[in-house]
Amino acid sequence: MTEITTVGVDLAKSVFQVHGIDAEGAVVLRRQLRRSQMLEFFQRLMPCLVGMEGRQGCATGSSNRWRRRGASLGA
Numbered sequence: 821m822t823e824i825t826t827v828g829v830d831l832a833k834s835v836f837q838v839h840g841i842d843a844e845g846a847v848v849l850r851r852q853l854r855r856s857q858m859l860e861f862f863q864r865l866m867p868c869l870v871g872m873e874g875r876q877g878c879a880t881g882s883s884n885r886w887r888r889r890g891a892s893l894g895a
Contacts, residue, residue, distance in 0.1 A: 825868050826871070827868055829873075835852050836852070838851045838861070840868075
């Protein structure tokens with residue numbers, strides 16, 4: 821697989837959309853993940869830039885929770 825350099829995450833209540841691109845901006849990953857699959861997915865990725873929505877009330881503070889979990893992985 822081409823190396824993923826940037827991942828975008830659309831947070832929801834239970835199913836998240838994940839979109840990954842390589843250094844040239846080509847889409848190399850599009851996937852739906854359940855909440856229970858998120859940590860395992862990011863544990864398997866090489867370090868990369870991760871962007872996620874952060875609006876207030878987004879899945880009841882979900883973006884801050886996932887940011888903290890990502891930081892615990894060394895991101």
